[in-house]
Amino acid sequence: MPTQQPNMACPSCGAPIxxxxxxxxxxxxxxCGNTAFFTQQVSAEGDGTPQSAPIANIFSRxxxxxxxxxxxxxxxxILGNVQIEYPSxxxxxxxxxxxxxxxxxxxxxxxxxxxxxxxxxxxxxxIESFQAGSSLDGWNRLPRWFIIxxxxxxxxxxxxxxxxxxxxxEEFTYIDGLGGGQVISMEIEADGTTAALSVGDxxxxxxxxxxxxxxxxx
Amino acid sequence: xxxxAQQVDCRxxxxxxxxxxxxxxxxxxxxxxxxxxxxxxxxxxQDMQAKREEFKPWSHLRLGMxxxxxxxxYQLLGRVRVREExxxxxxWFMLSQTGFPLWLQEGEGGFTIFRVFYPTYPINPWNxxxxxxxxxxxxxxxxxxxxxxxxxxxEGELTWGAVPGDTFNYMECHRGPTRYSIEYSERExxxxxxxxxxxxxxxxxxxxxxxxxxxxxxDDDDDDDDDDWQDDQGHQPYQxxxxxxxxxxxxxxxxxxxxxxxxxxxxxxxxxxxxxxxHVKSYTFKAKAATGKGDGVLLTDDHGKPIAITLPKARGAYxxxxxxxxxxxxxxxxxxxxxxxxxxxxxxxxxxxxxxxAYLKKEGEKMDQWTRYQKVHxxxxxFGRYWGIDEGERWNENAxxxxxxxxxxxxxxxxxRVYANNCKDYSSRKANPVGQASITVAIYKNVWMTxxxxxxxxxxxxxxxxxxxxxxxxxxxxx
Numbered sequence: 001m002p003t004q005q006p007n008m009a010c011p012s013c014g015a016p017i018x019x020x021x022x023x024x025x026x027x028x029x030x031x032c033g034n035t036a037f038f039t040q041q042v043s044a045e046g047d048g049t050p051q052s053a054p055i056a057n058i059f060s061r062x063x064x065x066x067x068x069x070x071x072x073x074x075x076x077x078i079l080g081n082v083q084i085e086y087p088s089x090x091x092x093x094x095x096x097x098x099x100x101x102x103x104x105x106x107x108x109x110x111x112x113x114x115x116x117x118x119x120x121x122x123x124x125x126x127i128e129s130f131q132a133g134s135s136l137d138g139w140n141r142l143p144r145w146f147i148i149x150x151x152x153x154x155x156x157x158x159x160x161x162x163x164x165x166x167x168x169x170e171e172f173t174y175i176d177g178l179g180g181g182q183v184i185s186m187e188i189e190a191d192g193t194t195a196a197l198s199v200g201d202x203x204x205x206x207x208x209x210x211x212x213x214x215x216x217x218x
Numbered sequence: 219x220x221x222x223a224q225q226v227d228c229r230x231x232x233x234x235x236x237x238x239x240x241x242x243x244x245x246x247x248x249x250x251x252x253x254x255x256x257x258x259x260x261x262x263x264q265d266m267q268a269k270r271e272e273f274k275p276w277s278h279l280r281l282g283m284x285x286x287x288x289x290x291x292y293q294l295l296g297r298v299r300v301r302e303e304x305x306x307x308x309x310w311f312m313l314s315q316t317g318f319p320l321w322l323q324e325g326e327g328g329f330t331i332f333r334v335f336y337p338t339y340p341i342n343p344w345n346x347x348x349x350x351x352x353x354x355x356x357x358x359x360x361x362x363x364x365x366x367x368x369x370x371x372x373e374g375e376l377t378w379g380a381v382p383g384d385t386f387n388y389m390e391c392h393r394g395p396t397r398y399s400i401e402y403s404e405r406e407x408x409x410x411x412x413x414x415x416x417x418x419x420x421x422x423x424x425x426x427x428x429x430x431x432x433x434x435x436x437d438d439d440d441d442d443d444d445d446d447w448q449d450d451q452g453h454q455p456y457q458x459x460x461x462x463x464x465x466x467x468x469x470x471x472x473x474x475x476x477x478x479x480x481x482x483x484x485x486x487x488x489x490x491x492x493x494x495x496x497h498v499k500s501y502t503f504k505a506k507a508a509t510g511k512g513d514g515v516l517l518t519d520d521h522g523k524p525i526a527i528t529l530p531k532a533r534g535a536y537x538x539x540x541x542x543x544x545x546x547x548x549x550x551x552x553x554x555x556x557x558x559x560x561x562x563x564x565x566x567x568x569x570x571x572x573x574x575x576a577y578l579k580k581e582g583e584k585m586d587q588w589t590r591y592q593k594v595h596x597x598x599x600x601f602g603r604y605w606g607i608d609e610g611e612r613w614n615e616n617a618x619x620x621x622x623x624x625x626x627x628x629x630x631x632x633x634x635r636v637y638a639n640n641c642k643d644y645s646s647r648k649a650n651p652v653g654q655a656s657i658t659v660a661i662y663k664n665v666w667m668t669x670x671x672x673x674x675x676x677x678x679x680x681x682x683x684x685x686x687x688x689x690x691x692x693x694x695x696x697x
Contacts, residue, residue, distance in 0.1 A: 059240040061316035088406065089244040089378040109334045109377065110319045131404045133342045146340045149406040157241070178340040202336040205318065 058083055060107060061210065062094055064160035068210040070114065070203065074098055075211075076105075080160025086153035086174070095162055102163050104198065105208075106185075112208060113183045115200035124195055127188060130175055140197065143180035150175050153187075220284060221293050221315060229255045230263065237375050238295050239313055245296075246375040254372055254381060261381045264371065273299045273371040275308050277324055277417070278428045281374045285423035287331065290314045294322075294424075296374035300367040311376055319377060321410065322420070323399070326433065329420045330397045332412035343389045343400045343407060348689065350391055352398055352409065359391035359398055478682040484675030488668035495537060500660040501525055503636045524563060524591065524633040531629040532663035538622040539660040542601040547614070554646040555602025556638050560659060562626070563591035563633040591633055597622045601657075602641065623667050634659060 058081070067077045080095040091108035093115075104115040122140045127150075130136075136145040153174050155166045173188045183202055188195040223236035226246070230253030237243040245256050252264040275297065284293045296311035307325030314320075321332040337352035349358040369384045391398040399410040417430040529536065540560065566574070571590060578585060603616035626632075636657060640646045 059238075059242050059313075059317040061318065083241060087379055090242050111334050111336060113336070132402060132407045133344050133404070146342070148340060148408075151405055178336060181338055183336055 058090075058092055058157075060092060062092075062105075062107070066210050066212045068208060068212065070209075071207050072209065076103070078160070080162045081158060082155055082162065082166050083157040084153050085156045086151050088151075090156070095160065104200075105203075106200070110205070112203040112205070113185075113200040114203055115183075115185065115198035118197045118199050120195055120197050124188065124193070127173060127175060127192075136177070142184060142199070143182075145177040145179040145184050147175060147177045149177075220282070221295075221313065228253055229258055230260045238293065239317065239375060239377055242317065242377045243375045244378050245372065245380050247372050249373070256379055256381070262383070264382060266373075269371050270373070275324060276431060277329075278421070278426050278431075279310060279322075279324065279424060283424045283426075285312075285420075285425070287312075287320060287423065290316075290318070292320060294374070296372070296376040298369055298376070298380060299371040301370040302365050302367055306370065311374070313377075321412075323412070328417055328433070329415045330399075330412045331415055332397070332399055332410040335409055335411045337409050340407075340409070341400075343387065343402045346389065350398070352391075353411070355411075356393055356396060359393035359396065361389060362392050363390040364388070474682055474685060477678050481675045481678030481682060484671040485679065486675075487666075488672040488675060491666035491668045491671070495534075495662040495665040498530060498536075498661040498663050499527060500658055501527070501634065502656055502658045504656045524635045526631060526633050527661070528631050529626060529629045529661070530663055532665070534663075535623045535625045535665045535667045537662040537665040538597055538624065539658075539662070540597070540599050540620040540622070541658045541660070542618045543656045543658075547603070547605050550612075551606040552645055553602065553604030553606075553643075555600060555604075555641040555643075556646065557641065558599045558601060558636065558638045558657060560597040560599070561593050561635045561637070562595040562624075563588075563635055564594050564631075565633070566590055566592050588635070591635070594632070595624055595626060597624070602646075623665060623669075 062078055062081075064078055064080055067075065069075050076096040076098045078094055079097050082093045082095070084091050084093065089109065091106060094105040094107065096103040096105050096114075102117075104117075106113045106115055118140070120140060125136055125139055130147050130150050132148055132150060134147050136142075136147065139145070151174060152171050154171045155168050157168070158166050167189075171190060175186045175188075177184045181201075183200045185198045185200070186195055187198075221238040223238050224240065225234040226237050226243075227233070228235050228248035228251060230248055231251040233248055233250045235246055235248050235255075237246050245254060245261075247254050247264065247266075249266060252266040252269075253260045254262040254264060279294060281294050281297065284291050286292070292312040292314050294310050294312045298309040298311070300307055300309060305325075307323060310322040310324060312320050312322060319334075323330040323332060335353075338354055339351050341350050341352060343364075346361065348361050350361060351358045364387070366385050366387050369380055369382050372380055372382060387402050389400040389402070391400075395414050397412045397414055399412070401408045401410070417433075421428075421430055538560065540558065542558070566589075570592075574589060575585060578589070597620075599620040599622070601618055601620075603614070603618075605612070605614040607613070636659065638657070
């Protein structure tokens, strides 16, 4: 049962915000659609100006608040999502809570990948040289990484609870690859030095079961 | 039940356009003004009236139709006409009620349903071989087609950015009913996996009552025939892909197998062919002082004359086996060698001899015993032995047996002259091996000259094996 954090209310309409997670920094008001940013001290002012990023109909089988199972055993709750636009279309990253851990379920053109964040322990490779078909070997203790996509993308919307405030509209470079039977994804911010690395397992549609009501089909 | 539509404004004319995939609709086409809209921009304008007729689908599928696939209802939302140089196909985009996309490819009179997937074994389509393995659902898939497609026409809506005139590379692979399609550029490689479906099955699923148009044959050698194979709706079919361009067809397999058998056959025959030859005669020559000048020694018969032999008629070549008798070794280090020339001679005619005699007389020279013979074939061979001690180990190298093959057009009487000469080095002169040597000349007939067979067989077999290795590497290559 969601708990209500004390002193947490939408800075736009004042509606109380339910939060399952104490330390999440971003909440999206289910009443007015506004997004609120909070610091670790649970301050309603957040980083200054509350931003608004109302989410459009993303037409997915998933919804924030649903829960389900992966491969029949790993239970998850869907806390939020981020909508990302790239030249070929849009993809959605669903913020999942599995036990006490955060995972991201990427949904893109009917394929799903359950991503886990990885620490970057080595200097970033020269991304300018990457293109689809090239490969990266032995970086950051990863298996040989066959690049399948390189491009620019930006966050265009989000909803629900997220562990960090998404930078709406800010362009970043993404590099996706395959290696060791896994999907590897790196997102590099415009400054060229801040990056996030994720490694994930590709899932079939049938691997994900929504156990809460309104479970969608194909 | 059709997917609920939302209306958005055409960025070109402001008309209301139905979109069904919400935010995920990246590209939509206004059916009134033909604007191809991406987000809030018009990226192209199509003359819908003309293009719709020109790019009419081969089948009776139309946007908005719904059909059940994988247990759920799907709706046709968009169509992309892709053109190759001489053929084309349609990509139908369809979506389920919960947003799961499928692609229905219509071409060559048939259909394939595709889904995007991440391969277990990603291949690099730029350098993939003729066979590829992408996943663990079966064996290798054969690459049937590669090329560059151009988007010629779009209608409806798509969840990806597409503009008429855009091009992309593609690669199609088959394994039974399983199909793989790889669309790629320097920016992205997208892998799709699907299954071919019977046209009637697709018609049934969409509830289409009309008859499936007959699959039309395509003559891929004659591009000018395009207009000839339009059906009654003005449709043109998908060109049958050439499966031979990147793969080994039946002819290729026969060629490889035939080459391998030929190569092995030549090797085997060259090994056993020696048994087919027949021994004619052997002659042993002992050292005799040469009658000529210089330091050579003539090895002739006991009478110091060339030996008369008769070469019988032979189906194949003759073989000459020269076996020299080695002389002994003296001391810890030493060596000697000699050159031997075996000449096949024929007696000159009396007329020829008369002319030579006259010429020699004019020059002030005299005939010797060899003047009456004419050399018709000659074999030169080196015999020798060297020995010594290196790092406490004794070594010995010798060469006393030589084989030589020859042909002569005229069987009949010949004479053999064997001439030997010490090598110029000091030890050979000192040892005077020729003075102590003897040599046996054995003649065989009906000999197969198998050396070329041996090397031909080796070359052919190696080439075939290299070809097979290359093909297997291609089959199992991951990138």
